[in-house]
Amino acid sequence: MKILIVGEGAREQAIAHKLSQSPNVEEVYLCPGNGGTRYLKKCTNLPQMTQEELLDFSVKTGISYTVVGPEKDLMEGIVDLFQAHQQRIIGPHKDAALLEGSKSFAKDFMKRHHIKTAAYEVFDDFHKAQEYLETASYPLVIKADGLAQGKGVEIVLDYESALTILTEFMVQEKFQDASKTIVVEEYLVGKEASIISLYDGNHIVPLWSTMDHKKIGTGETGLNTGGMGSITPNPHYTPFMEEDFNKNILLPTRDGLSQDGLTFQGILFFGLMMTEKGVYLLEYNLRFGDPETQSLLQVLSSDLHEVFLSLLSGKLKDTPLTFQEDGASCVVLSSAGYPLDYKKGIDITDYFRLCPEDVTLYSYKSTSEKDRVLSDSGRVLSVVASGDKDEATDKIYRFLEKVRNENLYYRNDIGKI
Numbered sequence: 001m002k003i004l005i006v007g008e009g010a011r012e013q014a015i016a017h018k019l020s021q022s023p024n025v026e027e028v029y030l031c032p033g034n035g036g037t038r039y040l041k042k043c044t045n046l047p048q049m050t051q052e053e054l055l056d057f058s059v060k061t062g063i064s065y066t067v068v069g070p071e072k073d074l075m076e077g078i079v080d081l082f083q084a085h086q087q088r089i090i091g092p093h094k095d096a097a098l099l100e101g102s103k104s105f106a107k108d109f110m111k112r113h114h115i116k117t118a119a120y121e122v123f124d125d126f127h128k129a130q131e132y133l134e135t136a137s138y139p140l141v142i143k144a145d146g147l148a149q150g151k152g153v154e155i156v157l158d159y160e161s162a163l164t165i166l167t168e169f170m171v172q173e174k175f176q177d178a179s180k181t182i183v184v185e186e187y188l189v190g191k192e193a194s195i196i197s198l199y200d201g202n203h204i205v206p207l208w209s210t211m212d213h214k215k216i217g218t219g220e221t222g223l224n225t226g227g228m229g230s231i232t233p234n235p236h237y238t239p240f241m242e243e244d245f246n247k248n249i250l251l252p253t254r255d256g257l258s259q260d261g262l263t264f265q266g267i268l269f270f271g272l273m274m275t276e277k278g279v280y281l282l283e284y285n286l287r288f289g290d291p292e293t294q295s296l297l298q299v300l301s302s303d304l305h306e307v308f309l310s311l312l313s314g315k316l317k318d319t320p321l322t323f324q325e326d327g328a329s330c331v332v333l334s335s336a337g338y339p340l341d342y343k344k345g346i347d348i349t350d351y352f353r354l355c356p357e358d359v360t361l362y363s364y365k366s367t368s369e370k371d372r373v374l375s376d377s378g379r380v381l382s383v384v385a386s387g388d389k390d391e392a393t394d395k396i397y398r399f400l401e402k403v404r405n406e407n408l409y410y411r412n413d414i415g416k417i
Contacts, residue, residue: 001305002027004058006078007069008034010332010362010382011290015067015304016043017362018297022305029061035373036363039352051078058087065089065312071147071287075101079264088312092286096262099284103145103183106284113256116248117281118186118273126170129182133162139187144169146178150214150226151339155187190275191236192282194292195245197270198307200316201263204254206270208299208323209237210292211415216339218413225339226379229414230291231329231389232299236274244279245272253284265312291330294362294382298328329392329415330384331400333408338378346375346407351383359399360384380408389415 003019005012005028013036016028020042030037031054033045049057051073058066065088068074077094091097098105104122111117122145123129133140142165144152152175156162169179197206211234216222249270257263269285269292297304301322310319333351335342348363349372355361362384365377385395393415400410 001025001064002029002061003305004028004054004061004063004066005030005033005069006054006066006073008032008365009069009290009377010364010379011288011293012069013037013040013362014294014297014382014384015069015288016040017360018300018304019067019308022303024303025305029057029063031057034363034376035366035368036352036361038368038373039361051076051081054078055081055085055087058082059085063087065308067091067308068287071097071100071285074286075147079266090308090311091266092262092264096257096264097286099262100286101147103143103283104181107183107185109256109260110281113252113259115252115256115281116244116279118188120183120185122181122183123170124181126166129166129170129184130163132184133159133166136162136184138162141185141187142166142169143183143185144175144179145181145183146175148175148178151175151224152178153224188273188275188280188282190273191234193234193237193241193272193274193279194230194289195237195270195272196289196292196296197250197268198311198316199257199268200265200311200314202314203317204250204268205316205321206250207296207321208232208327209234209242210289210296211236212289212292213411213414213417216334216411218411220417223339225334227289227291227332228334228411229329229331230295231392231415232292232295232327235389241272241274241279245270249279249281265314291332291382294330294384295328298330298360298384298386299324299326324386326386326388327392328384328386329389329396330382331393331396331410331414332379333381333383333400333410334379335375335377336407336409338409342378343407344374344376346380346405347372348375348381348405348408349373350405351381351403354399354403356395356399358385358395383410 031046082089271283
């Protein structure tokens with residue numbers, strides 16, 4: 001079978017790598033993929049295409065099914081387009097994609113279906129939001145309503161900082177249309193967990209829990225990023241938390257999707273906060289997370305291709321999932337200065353050339369020139385290894401100590417806080 005993956009990052013490469021290991025997969029096409037694809041067997045990059053061109057390629061090439069990585073394509077309706085032409089595709093239709101694409105839509109869904117989440121208010125008027133913040137209790141969380149590449153969330157400790165963020169979001173339009181509407185949310189104290197789940201339209205099947213490290217600085221400090229590393233399983237996700245999640249979040253989500261006519265075949269990502277009062281849902285994503293996917297697929301021992309076929313046919317409940325015994329870690333290398341100003345065109349060839357067998361590399365957006373791979377984004381590489389969180393990260397850090405590049409930065413505490 002031939003499979004198409006839409007996207008250009010490390011997440012898409014991790015999915016491609018896992019699918020290519022299936023004996024029943026002939027070829028995996030990535031559009032557009034990146035410079036690191038050259039190191040993957042059975043994987044081929046395609047030139048950048050529109051959704052209509054991708055559909056045409058899928059029909060003419062005999063693609064078995066398509067996997068969509070970026071949220072933007074889902075919001076723009078690629079699933080609706082493919083399904084209208086009887087092409088199988090993993091992901092939500094445009095209406096369901098609003099659960100990720102609009103924070104206010106998602107929060108209203110949670111409230112309507114009694115899903116455990118933080119108290120919130122929604123504003124599309126700057127002055128009304130300002131009036132609310134003048135008398136509010138702090139700290140609070142301010143979120144851009146739309147897609148902001150994981151960076152449109154700010155914790156504010158007092159009115160002055162809240163007004164600054166409010167002005168950046170709504171007046172200066174820091175995230176363009178995405179921040180014209182905001183969600184002001186109760187601040188929850190606890191540990192975060194990501195639960196990436198498979199959804200066949202009837203059943204939601206969670207994979208292992210993961211822990212993401214969002215901040216750029218050691219000790220979870222500094223600016224938010226797209227993610228600087230991840231580990232699986234999440235050591236803070238206890239059986240008690242899992243039971244609470246299943247009862248108060250997963251099951252009402254499943255029922256709510258059915259009641260609202262939002263069922264689909266794809267991925268449900270639950271962003272959780274685990275507090276002294278139990279588990280709260282922070283957000284939904286409707287696709288694989290990054291960098292959670294890189295560590296998660298490292299431990300999945302089931303044939304991902306066969307799992308996806310079960311998902312598309314509505315038979316997930318009858319498909320057992322197996323995982324490696326210990327776990328895995330992922331450390332992200334970023335260009336120095338990320339997430340603000342950063343350098344592109346960094347030569348990362350030596351990382352691939354010198355990578356040991358017990359470490360796996362995935363490239364973010366990059367280019368391939370002759371025999372070199374050059375970076376083309378703020379995050380540059382995902383470095384992944386198997387083992388418990390200490391063993392896995394030690395493997396990664398030993399490798400990174402041997403291959404140094406002054407233009408690249410990584411946190412040295414992934415999985416250790």
